[in-house]
Amino acid sequence: MIAHVAEASELSGRVVLWLDPAADYPASRLEAPVLLAAAYGAEIETVVVSDGPAGDADGVPVRMVGHAARAEVSALVEHDRRFELLVARCRRAVDRAGAARGVTVRHTLAAGDAVDRISEMCDERGPWNIVALARMPASHSDSVIGTLLANVGGATGFLLCGEQRSAQSRVVVVVEDADRLPSMLRAAERLSAPRAPVHIVIAADTADGYADIEGQSRLLASESSLPIVFEDARPTFGVPGALTEFIARLRPSLTIAVFGGSALADGRELARASVVARTPILLVR
Numbered sequence: 001m002i003a004h005v006a007e008a009s010e011l012s013g014r015v016v017l018w019l020d021p022a023a024d025y026p027a028s029r030l031e032a033p034v035l036l037a038a039a040y041g042a043e044i045e046t047v048v049v050s051d052g053p054a055g056d057a058d059g060v061p062v063r064m065v066g067h068a069a070r071a072e073v074s075a076l077v078e079h080d081r082r083f084e085l086l087v088a089r090c091r092r093a094v095d096r097a098g099a100a101r102g103v104t105v106r107h108t109l110a111a112g113d114a115v116d117r118i119s120e121m122c123d124e125r126g127p128w129n130i131v132a133l134a135r136m137p138a139s140h141s142d143s144v145i146g147t148l149l150a151n152v153g154g155a156t157g158f159l160l161c162g163e164q165r166s167a168q169s170r171v172v173v174v175v176e177d178a179d180r181l182p183s184m185l186r187a188a189e190r191l192s193a194p195r196a197p198v199h200i201v202i203a204a205d206t207a208d209g210y211a212d213i214e215g216q217s218r219l220l221a222s223e224s225s226l227p228i229v230f231e232d233a234r235p236t237f238g239v240p241g242a243l244t245e246f247i248a249r250l251r252p253s254l255t256i257a258v259f260g261g262s263a264l265a266d267g268r269e270l271a272r273a274s275v276v277a278r279t280p281i282l283l284v285r
Contacts, residue, residue: 013042013128015159016121017094018114021048021086023135030097032161032254032280033132039190042130043104046094047121048087049114090134115147122154130282132159146267149259149283158259158283160274169193172231172250172279174243174257174264176203178216184256184284185224191254191282197227199250203236203243203262210235236262241272248277259283 015037019025037044091107098105110117122129131152133145149158171188175181181200188198200217204210214230221228231250236242243263247255255277257263264270264283274281 013040013130013156014125015042015044015130015132016118016155017044017046017132017134017161018118019046019048019087019090019094019134021083021090023090025090025093025134027093027097029134029161030094032282033130033134033159034097034101034103035191035254036130036132036159036282037098037103038101043106044094044098045106045108045121046091047108047110047118048090049110049112049117050083115144115151118148119152119154122152124154128156129154130157130159131155132161134161144267145270149267155285157285160270160281160283162274162278162280168253169196170199170251170253171196172199172201172247172252172255174201174203174247174255175213175217176258176261176263178213178220180258180284181217181220182224185221185226185228187282187284188256189226191256192226195227197229199229199231199252201231201233201243201247201250201263203233203257205236205238205262207235240265240269241276244269244273244276247273247279252277252279254282255279256282256284258285 015033017033033044036042087109091105095105097103108121110121118131122131131148133148145158145160152158169192171192173181173184173188175184185198192198200221202210202214202217204213218230221230231246233243233246247263255273259270260266264273264281270281270283
């Protein structure tokens with residue numbers, strides 16, 4: 001858990017920010033990864049993953065002939081130039097956001113499979129990495145997210161950078177296991193404005209499970225100096241998306257949750273939550 005890493009004074013972590021050059025990145029969308037990096041004294045490293053230009057098959061020369069050759073070469077040059085301009089625009093946006101909070105920003109350009117490249121980046125450097133998706137993939141978002149979570153083993157957590165709907169600090173912690181609450185509260189404390197309350201949402205399918213988690217959580221919360229508000233979410237009784245709608249009504253500036261439980265059971269529900277709740281979501285392992 002990232003909070004545990006910070007407590008150990010290992011402040012050389014990194015937020016790996018996966019950028020899509022075709023997307024726009026207003027300051028509101030970049031606020032969450034920059035805030036996360038600033039809170040932990042970390043740096044941001046952006047990564048843009050290119051499939052490589054058409055016709056370039058791993059360095060194997062391709063001979064093109066006649067008018068078609070000239071047209072294809074011209075198209076490739078234009079594609080490369082447009083790609084470079086889009087990448088530069090994205091990087092400038094992150095540079096500005098980082099500079100506003102004193103966060104060091106570095107940039108990487110990679111080629112090939114995005115999940116493989118990001119996994120390699122996380123394995124190469126530590127002690128911790130948070131992988132941030134600057135925006136939801138345009139298609140097959142649930143499968144992309146599921147693949148990232150399953151295959152990027154060197155990441156401590158994942159951040160989906162939804163745009164913040166609330167200008168005020170309102171961090172929501174989704175609790176499915178009371179034993180994990182203390183570390184999640186430490187993360188929430190770093191990521192909240194001073195004296196801003198942290199909102200706890202209990203995620204459970206049954207009334208008995210809800211009561212059990214709530215009782216343990218209230219006991220643990222009483223030992224914290226944070227102002228804490230327990231929201232009356234009620235059991236979901238297994239209804240998909242029930243908790244997502246509740247969280248959306250809270251208009252959080254950031255949601256902290258665990259992937260794979262009642263609240264965010266799979267990549268599809270996570271993708272839906274990001275769209276419906278319109279909140280950055282920090283997933284902790």
